[in-house]
Amino acid sequence: MELYTTLEIEQLQQNEDLPYLIEIMEWVKNFLGRPHPNLGRPGVVCPFVPHSLKSNSIRLAVIRTKDLCAEQLEEVVGRYRDIFLKMDVKEQELAINRAFLLIFPDIHIEDASKLVDSVQQKLKPLFVESGLMIGEFHKRNETPGLHNPNFRPLRSPIPLLAIRFMVEADLPFLESPADPYLRIRYLEAYINCFANKFTDETKFKNAHQALALAKEQTAIFK
Numbered sequence: 001m002e003l004y005t006t007l008e009i010e011q012l013q014q015n016e017d018l019p020y021l022i023e024i025m026e027w028v029k030n031f032l033g034r035p036h037p038n039l040g041r042p043g044v045v046c047p048f049v050p051h052s053l054k055s056n057s058i059r060l061a062v063i064r065t066k067d068l069c070a071e072q073l074e075e076v077v078g079r080y081r082d083i084f085l086k087m088d089v090k091e092q093e094l095a096i097n098r099a100f101l102l103i104f105p106d107i108h109i110e111d112a113s114k115l116v117d118s119v120q121q122k123l124k125p126l127f128v129e130s131g132l133m134i135g136e137f138h139k140r141n142e143t144p145g146l147h148n149p150n151f152r153p154l155r156s157p158i159p160l161l162a163i164r165f166m167v168e169a170d171l172p173f174l175e176s177p178a179d180p181y182l183r184i185r186y187l188e189a190y191i192n193c194f195a196n197k198f199t200d201e202t203k204f205k206n207a208h209q210a211l212a213l214a215k216e217q218t219a220i221f222k
Contacts (some may be wrong), residue, residue, distance in 0.1 A: 001079065003059040003100065017062035020105045020158055024060060027157055028101070029053065040147030048097060048164070057097040065106045065115075074119055077102060077134075077161060081127060084163050100163040112138035112159040120161060125182070127163070129189045133170055135162045146172055166193055168203050175210040180217040187211040 004012070006028075009021045033049035035042070044050060052058045061080070065073055080100055089095045107115055120136035127134040137156035145151035174186040191207050198204040 001061065001076075001083070003061045003083075005056045005059055006053060007056050009060065017105075020062050020103050021060050023157055024101060024103055024160065028058065036151070038145075038148055038151040039153075040145055040151060045153055048099070051094075052097040052099055055094065055097050057094070058099045058101065060101045060103060062103045062105060065104050070115060070118060073115070074122055077119060077123060078126070080163060081123075081130065081132065081134075084132065085130060095165055096167065098165065102161045102163070104159045104161075107138075107159045109139050109159075113140045116159045116161065117141075125185055128166065128174065128186050131166050131189075131193045133164055133166050133173070137162060166190065168194060168198065168200050171203050171207055171210075175207070180214040183214040184211060184218065187214065 004021060006025050009018070009025050012018050012021070015021075028049060032044070032046040033053060034044050036045050039045060049058075063073075063076060068076070080102060084098070084100055087098070089098075104116065116136045116138055120134055124134055135154060137154050138159040139155055139157070141152060141154040141156075143152065143154045145153045171190065174190050175183060177183050177186065187207055187210055191211065194204075
């Protein structure tokens, strides 16, 4: 379960996974870490990437999946969650900048939507309740951007899952599930995560309103 920072990748020489590590590292720098004309807002595609790169806080791992079923892959990703949570925060690395990118070069593009998305959906509740976010990236990802529905920010050259700490700005991703029971689970975890640490009063109110609405919807089903 080898994890490499971007600086370590630049120093690697003989490693069979090096081409995949380099390709994703360059995608992070040149796509996620830069502005895009179709983004729909100013700034870079992922606001955390420049700071994460500067503090060398992004770690990448290549995971071979040829002999793994979906359940085994879930177990592997779950172990990376544990590693993520147990890592100490170094002086040069703020926790908010930490991210893991788990790269799956063996997953064919035709299978990415089924396998990567299903693992993400299965594990997301556990991650959210741990104060984390887990995102799915691949070439066929159809998730629209928040500010431009025609933009696809979650498309990557190789299928991968990204792990990072939850932030207040994640509210739109947690109030979007159609299932009100899942929404309640996400929103309660979100509110508990920030508790008295909210810096944005609007997000605090919106989260509670969304939670109340979800609970009303579940009452209708009873």
